[in-house]
Amino acid sequence: MKTSSSSSHAFQATASLCTPYLLLVPLGLLAVVVVIPSLGSSYVRSDGLGVLCRGGPAADGGLHLVAPGGDAGGAREKEVVAAAEAVARPEFRLLVGVLTTPKRYERRNIVRLAYALQPPPVPAGVAEVDVRFVFCAVSDPVDAQLVALEAMRHGDIVVLNCTENMNDGKTHEYLSAVPRLFASTPYDYVMKTDDDTYLRVAAMVDELRSKPREDVYLGHGFAVGDDPMQFMHGMGYVVSWDVASWVSTNEEILRHNDTHGPEDLLVGKWLNIGRRGKNRYNLKPRMYDLNWDMDNFQPDTVAVHLLKDNRRWAAAFRYFNVTAGLKPSKLHLQHQQP
Template sequence: MKQATSSRFPATSFCSLCLRLLLPLGLVAMALSSLVVLSVSGCLSAPRSRPVVDNTNNDGGLGAETTAAREPEFRLLVGVLTTPSRYERRGILRLAYALQPAPGAQVDVRFVLCDVTDAADAVLVAAEAARHGDILVLDGCSTENMNDGKTHAYLSSVPRLFAPCPYDYVMKADDDTYLRDVYLGRGYAVGDDPMPFMHGMGYVVSWDVARWVSANEDIVRRSGTRGHEDRLVGRWLNAGGRGRNRYNLKPRMYDINWDMDEFRPNTIAVHRLKNNRRWAAVFRHFNVTVGIKPSTAARPHN
């Protein structure tokens, strides 16, 4: 796998943004066994905490800074599968998550691309990666269509790329999905339902499951990597006996309606935000920009 920038970035960079949305998953995982499926849909394992740097003023005064190590609730990698030309969409997503309060968890957001073959995109994506440090470019991935093997390339590459410092969980998300910072709870137990598919808008797998996908050649031989990716991931897990304890959060994760006016209480994710009007409706409803004063710098003075 190739990466446009290094795997670790300064604490001020975008990939260190934390989403309060997923904080309760750490609490859920503490009570569950190693192989669990949650539908944001995910497979959870008990988190392995890593120290993070917390720069705070010791006495509240300017210039008084101390560095203390604290343990995050858990470490999560969110891979947003996107295409090279969607610069504006990535900008909107950066705004959406930068405006969310940071929890005690460490959540790193990366935009996942295949090989960037267009000459203009190659230049612009390189500049974007240098500026934001949140672009991940996959090797062995010939198409940006996630149903043609991109999802498998992502899930199977992450354990190798981040082996020196593994995450607790790995998330796959669409670039037309808005993840919200809402308390989740345990979700809804699926019980004996085999749940043959994941929810394509977003799902989480534990690090051990991602490692299993990466190392399991039977996935390619028996189930393939091309087709509806959410169904394929569910098929892999079922065939391999993974994700025995399953939880479904889909009532709180849904597609936006035509009139953009039926948002649900305790929303976790809104999907199919295909244009700026839909993103604006979501921002407006969930008060994403509340408290932000409009700039007057560009207004002419009389």
């Protein structure tokens, strides 16, 4: 999901990216499903999330940049196309991978809405952010059918070649797969987050704008000994593309079977041993866990974690005024308490 309002030309120049590339492999052999980069040029995007892209390559309302035909004015046509592409090119691209499990359909729908209804970053066109839901191979035949429908409709599913787990190599598989899956259209940053984290995209974009594009490791720093950022909390962390590529090609991690254990701690361990992610940024306290009483929300939040049930998600939406823009209608109960 992504919002773009830099200009109609900028949107047309990038709307062709909405075409889905989807590979669904049968049941337990469902290896890697890669879907489209969707949405225009400046905000979060994920096909079917109610922002810019809809439905698929033949969907009504799809916008595509079409250069005029014929031989005359060919040079001028190329200049126009190049200018449109230059306008549409964002400062950076961020991939947000939301690690989840196949059966959490309701949670994914809530998270999709949470991203789709966020206001765009300022200025418009600053970033392209793609949101993908990530899980391992789907072995249950019912889930396989329902996930296939979900992937066809939303185009935001990535299925990894692993057995579903939390601390048994899934994050390593994700960080390793991304550089291969998106080799032709690399991102500047790759984020891992969870389906109980509410990420405020504009705030994250604002944080990343001034950061280097290489050797970056950013999140809620977890102190070990005298090091305030030995590793980043698993609620959500960002690495630059070169760091993800290094993880993808580092055979030492697998040779030493170093993917089994608390995933966030292990990522920090890999980077510390490999002397990677030297540009470290601690976003604590703007990234934090929601407490039991749900009374520690902060207005400058980048990400809030532990939204384990609908009640806690509703509290987050209420605090951040997500539904404040609901227009009066006879179809809604106007006097119902928010």
